[in-house]
Amino acid sequence: MKKIVETIRNIWSIEDLRKRILLTLGLILVYRFGSYVILPGIDPNRLSLAGAQKGLLGLFDMFAGGSFSRASIFALGIMPYISASIAMQLLTIAVPSFAKMQKEGESGRKKINQYTRLLTVIVTAFQASAYVAYLRSQSGPAIIAEFGGFFFWLSTVIVLTSGTLFVMWLGEKITDKGIGNGTSIIIEIGILARLPQALIYEFTSKSNMGGGGLLIFLLEIVFLVVIIIGLVLLVQGTRKVPVNYAKRIVGNRQVGGVRQFLPLKVNAAGVMPIIFAQAIMFIPATLVGFTNPDSASSGFMRSFSDYTTPLYNVVYGVLVIVFTYFYTALIFNPTQMADEMKRNNGFIPGIKPGKSTADYIGAIMDRITLPGAFCLAIVGVLPGFASALKINSVFASFFGGTSLLIIVGVILDTLQQIESQLLMRHYDGLMSKGRIAGRTAGTGAGVSTI
Structure with a gap:
C-alpha cells in the first residue's frame, strides 16, 4: 500500500505528467457527455432501438459506448476512423505506392494520415446514411414530423459525420498531449461504461x-x-x-x-x-x-x-x-x-x-x-x-x-x-x-x- 501511495505521489509531482493525465480525463468527460446528446429531430421518449443490442449492431454499439442505441451525435463513434485506418494499413502492405509512401518518414506519415481522414469522411457519410434508414425502419415514430424527409437525412448525415470527426480529433489530442493511445482509450471508455x-x-x-x-x-x-x-x-x-x-x-x-x-x-x-x-x-x-x-x-x-x-x-x-x-x-x-x-x-x-x-x-x-x-x-x-x-x-x-x-x-x-x-x-x-x-x-x- 505504501508503494502505491508513493507511486501516485510521484506521478502527481511531475507537472507534465499531471497535465497530461488531467487533459486526458477532461477529454474523456467531453466524449461521454456528447454520447448522451440526442440527434436533432429525434424524440428520445419515443426512441426504441432494442435491436441495436444484438448481433453486429451490438458490437458496434459496444464500441460506441451505447451512443448507437441512444441515437446520439456520436452514434457512429470512432469506428469509421478505425475502419479507414485498417484499410490504409492493408493498402500500405498490398499497394507498392502506399508502401513507398510509408517509408518516406514523417512526410509519408502525414500523407497517409490525410488519406485516412479523407477516407474516414467517406466511410462515415455512407454509414450515416445507413443509420438514417435504420432509424426510420426501427423507430420511425421517434422522428419528429417537421424534420422528416430529405432534411432529416441531410442534417443527420452532417451531424454524425461531424461527430465522428470530433471524436477522431479528441483521440488525436489524447495521443499528442495526453497519455496513452487516444483512439484505443475512447473505445475502452465506451466499453467500460x-x-x-x-x-x-x-x-x-x-x-x-x-x-x-x-x-x-x-x-x-x-x-x-x-x-x-x-x-x-x-x-x-x-x-x-x-x-x-x-x-x-x-x-x-x-x-x-x-x-x-x-x-x-x-x-x-x-x-x-x-x-x-x-x-x-x-x-x-x-x-x-x-x-x-x-x-x-x-x-x-x-x-x-x-x-x-x-x-x-x-x-x-x-x-x-x-x-x-x-x-x-x-x-x-x-x-x-x-x-x-x-x-x-x-x-x-x-x-x-x-x-x-x-x-x-x-x-x-x-x-x-x-x-x-x-x-x-x-x-x-x-x-x-x-x-x-x-x-x-x-x-x-x-x-x-x-x-x-x-x-x-x-x-x-x-x-x-x-x-x-x-x-x-x-x-x-x-x-x-x-x-x-x-x-x-x-x-x-x-x-x-x-
Missing part, C-alpha cells in the same frame, strides 16, 4: 436467487480476475531472439559489440482476429434474416445466431485461429526485419544474415503464433460459455472476447507510458520487479490502432 450497470444487475439477480446466490457471484468475480491475469500474460508474452551487433569504430568511440534481444509477440495480431471472426459469424444470420426471417430462428441457422451453441463456438474458434495467422502474416514482415538487422550489422548467433535470418524469424513466429492463436480462440468463446451458465449477457461479455481484450491491452499500454515517464525522470516504475510491456511493444506495434 457498461460495466457498473452490468455488475449491479448481476449482483441483484444473484442476491434475489437466495441459497448461495452471493457465493456464485463471488465465484464469478474470482473467475473474471483469473481470466484477466491470463490475458495479461497473453498480451505481454514474448519470445526473445538473441541478436549480436558487430563492433564498429565511430570517431573515437566503439559502437556495438553487445547482445540485444528481438522480442516477438505471442499475440502479434491483437484483437483483430476476434473482430474479423465476429463479423464473419454475423453474416449468415443477417442474410437469412433479410431473405427469410422465419428460418433465422430455427434449425441450422439458429446455431449461427446464438453464441451459446456448441456449433457457433467451434466455428468461431476455428475462424479466430485462421484470422490470427492471416493478420499476423499481414503485419509481420520477417524479410524487412532481417534486412534492417543486416543494415545495422546485427546478426542472430549461428544464423547467416539475409534470407536465412528471415526464414529463422518466420519459423519462430509460426511456432509461437500457434499457442497464441489457440489462447485467443479460448478468450473469444468464453463469453458464450459464461452466458450458457446463466450469467447476464452484458456482464458475460466482460469474461473474454473483444471487450476484455481491448480493456486489458489499452490499460497495459497506458500504464507502460506512465511508467516510461517515471523512469525518464529517475523515479521507480509502477512495478517493483520487471517492466510493463503493452501491446505496442515488439511486433504488436502494427495493431496499436485498437
